[in-house]
Every structure is written in structure tokens, then in C-alpha cells.
Amino acid sequence: MALKGVIERINGSLVVARFEEEPRIGDLVEVGKLGLMGEIVRLSGRNAFIQCYEVTSGMKPGEPVIDTGTPLVAELGPGLMGNIFDGVERSELEMWRMVGPFIKRGVRIAPLNRDKKWYFEPKVEKGEKVVGGDIIGVVQETEYFQHRILIPPHLKGEIVEIEGGEYTVNEPIGTLKTDEGEEVELKMMHTWPVRMPRPYKERLPLTIPLITGQRVIDTFFPVAKGGAAAIPGGFGTGKTVTLQQISKWADADVIIYIGCGERGNEMADVVTHFPELTDPRTGRKLIERTVIVANVSNMPVSAREASIYLGVTLAEYFRDQGYDVAVMADSTSRWAEAMRDLSGRLEEIPAERGFPAYLADRIAGIYERAGRVVTLGSERRVGSVTIIGAVSPPGGDFSEPVTTHTLRFIGAFWALDTELAFRRHFPAINWLRSFSRYIEVASVWWEKYEPRWMQLRARALKILEDASEIEETARIIGEKALPDEQRLTLLIAEMIREGFLIQNAFHEVDRYCDPEKQVKLLKLIMDFHDAVEPLIRRGIPIERIRALKVVSEIMRVKEEKGVEPIEEMRKRMRREVSSLAGEYGVE
Numbered sequence: 001m002a003l004k005g006v007i008e009r010i011n012g013s014l015v016v017a018r019f020e021e022e023p024r025i026g027d028l029v030e031v032g033k034l035g036l037m038g039e040i041v042r043l044s045g046r047n048a049f050i051q052c053y054e055v056t057s058g059m060k061p062g063e064p065v066i067d068t069g070t071p072l073v074a075e076l077g078p079g080l081m082g083n084i085f086d087g088v089e090r091s092e093l094e095m096w097r098m099v100g101p102f103i104k105r106g107v108r109i110a111p112l113n114r115d116k117k118w119y120f121e122p123k124v125e126k127g128e129k130v131v132g133g134d135i136i137g138v139v140q141e142t143e144y145f146q147h148r149i150l151i152p153p154h155l156k157g158e159i160v161e162i163e164g165g166e167y168t169v170n171e172p173i174g175t176l177k178t179d180e181g182e183e184v185e186l187k188m189m190h191t192w193p194v195r196m197p198r199p200y201k202e203r204l205p206l207t208i209p210l211i212t213g214q215r216v217i218d219t220f221f222p223v224a225k226g227g228a229a230a231i232p233g234g235f236g237t238g239k240t241v242t243l244q245q246i247s248k249w250a251d252a253d254v255i256i257y258i259g260c261g262e263r264g265n266e267m268a269d270v271v272t273h274f275p276e277l278t279d280p281r282t283g284r285k286l287i288e289r290t291v292i293v294a295n296v297s298n299m300p301v302s303a304r305e306a307s308i309y310l311g312v313t314l315a316e317y318f319r320d321q322g323y324d325v326a327v328m329a330d331s332t333s334r335w336a337e338a339m340r341d342l343s344g345r346l347e348e349i350p351a352e353r354g355f356p357a358y359l360a361d362r363i364a365g366i367y368e369r370a371g372r373v374v375t376l377g378s379e380r381r382v383g384s385v386t387i388i389g390a391v392s393p394p395g396g397d398f399s400e401p402v403t404t405h406t407l408r409f410i411g412a413f414w415a416l417d418t419e420l421a422f423r424r425h426f427p428a429i430n431w432l433r434s435f436s437r438y439i440e441v442a443s444v445w446w447e448k449y450e451p452r453w454m455q456l457r458a459r460a461l462k463i464l465e466d467a468s469e470i471e472e473t474a475r476i477i478g479e480k481a482l483p484d485e486q487r488l489t490l491l492i493a494e495m496i497r498e499g500f501l502i503q504n505a506f507h508e509v510d511r512y513c514d515p516e517k518q519v520k521l522l523k524l525i526m527d528f529h530d531a532v533e534p535l536i537r538r539g540i541p542i543e544r545i546r547a548l549k550v551v552s553e554i555m556r557v558k559e560e561k562g563v564e565p566i567e568e569m570r571k572r573m574r575r576e577v578s579s580l581a582g583e584y585g586v587e
């Protein structure tokens with residue numbers, strides 16, 4: 001029985017309604033004559049505070065409210081892949097088809113298309129015992145992506161009937177008899193409350209890095225599959241470009257891209273731009289393994305608040321199918337601001353900078369849903385959810401609450417730097433302020449390319465750190481007054497920056513750099529360092545070393561395809577260095 005109520009007050013997206021009986025917190029409600037979507041966020045006896053997901057203008061006290069009796073849930077099943085949903089899982093693509101670019105309030109459309117038929121191929125037989133998480137069949141959802149149909153988490157029993165063929169998501173594909181003897185229809189879709197993490201069997205240690213093809217990330221500040229990373233930065237420092245690069249190139253099976261409405265037109269850009277992108281791994285469209293959650297239409301901020309939970313729930317669902325999923329959230333600051341807005345309307349006592357006191361818990365709650373797990377189901381299957389969140393601190397100030405709280409719950413921190421962006425050093429990730437807690441893990445993985453990967457990485461980072469101190473001195477006394485050893489450090493640091501750290505997202509070749517090439521590039525620079533260091537000690541002037549042709553060539557070899565040019569460069573480097581040494585009679 002749906003519980004009924006009446007609107008008492010309206011304050012922007014917050015509606016207060018009085019119910020005939022006490023409703024349940026978290027329930028989804030239909031608000032007003034238009035039946036707008038809302039969620040009960042607080043109760044005071046029979047009075048419910050409702051966060052409305054659509055614009056409430058024109059609505060009046062006295063209008064009816066209906067408690068649907070279910071929380072905000074996600075529909076999970078074929079039809080997700082390649083779709084673009086708003087924060088409450090209404091398909092933007094469907095809405096567009098139905099009502100055009102103008103938002104119409106109170107429009108009800110089922111998240112998953114109810115008419116489309118999918119070819120279901122069963123993987124279990126009549127009489128088989130199944131438990132939650134078991135794969136009962138598959139659907140080739142896109143040419144690239146195989147959707148595995150799962151028994152919903154809390155169901156188990158015996159398959160009474162199952163038949164392959166063309167079905168819509170809502171048609172029965174079979175029947176299951178529970179241990180209590182109850183017969184349950186099996187469908188390709190099921191639902192899950194977005195604010196509740198989906199269950200799994202066991203958490204696994206994070207042992208594999210997510211390879212993004214971005215050198216500063218993979219080599220210096222890697223994120224593990226199942227880990228969490230944050231990328232904070234002021235306006236225009238490269239948050240969106242970096243997240244899109246990772247979406248394109250990371251070795252994840254599925255990408256969930258959450259656009260929490262940075263700027264309206266930016267989201268429209270994602271929606272029009274993303275479907276055009278080619279997936280470098282499959283040669284097909286990237287959208288075939290991507291789901292976008294974006295508040296394109298100008299829905300109230302409250303819908304943004306929900307979008308992160310929806311995105312993470314979708315990710316967990318694909319994880320449960322045994323896939324590696326990467327979630328991009330751009331930007332979590334907009335999400336936190338939506339929370340602040342709502343908290344203000346609820347007249348809660350604000351903590352730092354107006355954010356509610358539970359901000360940290362909510363941020364933790366999101367990042368804790370990252371992980372690498374053994375999924376439910378009788379067969380052992382492993383899947384992961386990696387979460388990468390952009391943070392846009394006002395004025396680029398990293399001491400504000402969203403950034404500082406985020407820092408506590410993530411394992412990799414990519415600090416974008418306005419100064420670097422201004423000098424067009426991209427990705428503008430500051431190597432002195434960034435960190436990764438996944439180095440040990442990554443080092444084991446990298447050993448197949450370079451047994452001394454840890455040392456290689458540490459040495460390069462040390463040179464960069466030393467160089468930054470030396471630069472301080474150089475600013476006072478001038479570079480020429482420095483001893484040549486120090487000037488060599490500056491030169492090598494410059495080569496690391498130019499030849500390794502800088503990576504143009506729009507360069508035909510350099511936009512992606514595979515692990516082998518990353519190692520070889522960095523080793524080349526270190527080998528050059530080893531080769532010229534003795535010359536400096538023997539008094540050969542730094543100017544002569546800097547003037548070697550190979551120096552600028554090493555900084556550009558990243559732009560060439562494959563690793564052969566790097567090997568060639570190494571030979572040329574040795575020739576040039578020994579001829580310079582010969583000139584000075586140094587062995």
C-alpha cells in the first residue's frame with residue numbers, strides 16, 4: 001500500500017510533506033500533481049523532508065505526495081552499456097527522443113529500454129542449483145561487451161526452467177524454485193538500492209596496477225586495480241582531460257564516467273564528444289564499453305548528489321560479472337556542494353566552510369566501495385572497481401575540506417598545479433606534491449619489464465627533488481654560479497620533465513605510452529646520466545654536455561612509435577659521449 005501525504009512547505013528542491021503514517025527514510029516519493037521524483041532524506045514523526053530531483057517551481061502546498069515504498073534503486077541489466085543516464089538513471093538518450101532538448105518535468109521513463117529484445121544464451125541447465133552471483137547466461141550487448149546475467153545477490157534455489165532466445169529485460173527467461181519451494185521468475189534485469197554497497201565474498205589485496213598509458217601516473221604515482229585516486233586541481237589544470245585519457249587508455253574492461261555537472265556546456269560536450277571517441281583497445285567506439293552518468297539537463301543539484309551513488313552501483317554490478325571497472329567522477333566537489341546545499345536547506349548545523357559534519361563519512365563511503373573482490377557465486381570470479389575522483393577546490397586551495405577529507409581515503413593523489421598548466425607542462429601533475437601508496441604493489445608487477453623498477457623510479461624522483469632545491473639557489477645566485485655537478489642535476493631533471501613527464505594528450509603517438517616504452521625511456525635518460533657524470537667529474541664543462549645533439553633528441557624520442565628508436569638513441573648517445581670524452585683525453 002502506497003503511503004499518502006500532503007505538501008506542507010517548499011524550499012527550492014526541498015519539500016516538506018505530512019504523511020498519514022510515518023514513512024520510511026530513504027524511500028522514493030512522487031511529489032505534487034506532476035509526480036516529480038524525490039527521496040525522503042529526513043523524518044520528524046509523520047513529517048518527511050524530501051529531496052526533489054526535479055525543479056519544483058509552480059508546485060504548491062496541499063498537493064499530494066506518494067511514498068512508493070522503495071528506496072532509490074538502479075536497474076541493472078542489458079541496455080546499460082553505451083547509455084547516458086542522469087543522476088536518477090533516466091536515459092538522456094531516451095528523454096531526448098521523447099521530448100527533445102527541452103526538459104519536461106515528471107517524465108517517467110524506465111531506465112532500461114522495455115521494448116528492445118536481447119539474445120539470451122543460457123549457461124545453466126534445468127535442475128541446476130544456483131546461488132546469488134551465479135552467471136545463468138550471457139547477452140552480447142555490444143560487439144565488444146558480453147553482459148553476464150547474474151542471479152541477484154540474495155536469491156538461491158534450483159533452476160526449474162530456462163530457455164535461450166530473444167527477450168526484453170522484463171520478460172521471464174526462466175524460473176527458479178527457492179529452498180522454501182517458492183517459484184520465482186528469472187529476468188535479465190534486477191534492481192539494487194544505489195546507496196547500499198553490493199555484497200561480495202571476500203576482499204583481495206590490491207596486487208595489479210591499473211595501467212593508464214600516462215607516464216607520470218603509471219611510473220611515478222600508480223593506482224592499483226581496485227584502488228582509489230584523487231586528482232585535485234583548479235580550473236583549467238587538466239582534470240577532465242586526464243580523466244578522459246584514463247577512460248580511453250586504461251586497461252579496464254568497463255568505464256563508468258560520472259559527470260557531476262562541472263559546467264553545463266562541459267557536460268553537453270562529454271555527451272556529444274564521448275560517443276565519437278574510438279576505443280584504442282578494440283578499434284571500435286569507446287562508448288561500447290562505457291556508461292555515462294551525466295546531469296545534462298538543468299536538473300537541480302540534488303540529482304547530482306545521487307549520480308555518484310548510481311555510478312558506483314553500476315560499477316559494482318559489472319565488477320560482480322567478473323570485470324575490471326574504472327569509475328571516473330568529475331567532479332566530486334560538485335557532488336559535495338550538492339550535499340552542502342541540501343544540508344543548508346535542512347538547516348543542519350554546518351561544519352567547515354558550510355559543509356555538513358558528515359561530509360567526511362560520505363566521501364569515505366564512496367571511496368570504500370572501490371576494491372578488488374571475489375564476487376558472489378559458486379564459481380570463483382574476481383572483479384574490481386577502481387575509483388578516480390576529480391576535486392575542484394575553489395581557488396585551487398588544497399586545504400579546503402573536500403580535498404583534505406578525500407586525501408584520507410584514497411591511495412593515489414595526483415596534485416594538479418596551476419603553475420605547470422600555465423607553462424603548458426601537461427599533465428600538470430606536480431611530482432613533489434603527489435603520492436601513491438601502491439608503489440610496493442606496482443613494483444612487483446613492473447618487474448617483468450625492469451627488475452630494478454623501484455630503484456629506477458626512486459632515482460628519477462630524487463633527481464627531480466634535488467633539482468627543485470638547486471633551482472631555489474639558482475634563483476638567487478644564478479645558474480652559471482652553480483657547480484657543474486648541480487648543473488648536471490638540473491639538466492637531467494629537465495630531460496626527465498621534457499622527455500618523460502610531459503605527455504601531450506593530443507599527440508598521435510605520445511598520448512599513450514605502453515609500460516615497456518615507459519621503462520626504456522626513463523632508463524635511457526638515466527643511462528645518459530651515468531655516461532656523462534664521470535665526464536663532469538673529470539672537468540669537462542657542462543656546456544659541452546648540454547650541447548650534445550643527443551640531449552634534445554632524447555627529449556623527443558617519446559614521440560616516436562615503439563621502442564626501437566630508443567635503442568637506436570642509446571647507441572648514438574654512447575657514440576657522442578665517447579667522442580666528447582676522447583676530445584678531452586678521458587677514457
Ligand SMILES: Nc1ncnc2c1ncn2[C@@H]1O[C@H](COP(=O)(O)OP(=O)(O)O)[C@@H](O)[C@H]1O
Nearest residue numbers: 235236237238239240241426427503504505506
Ligand atoms: N595531458 C594534456 N595534454 C595536452 N593538453 C592538456 C592536457 N591536460 C590538459 N590540457 C590542456 O588544458 C586544458 C584544460 O584542461 P581541462 O581538463 O578542461 O581542465 P579542468 O577540467 O581541470 O578544468 C585543455 O583544454 C587542454 O588544452
Ligand SMILES: [Mg+2]
Nearest residue numbers: 239240241262
Ligand atoms: Mg573539467
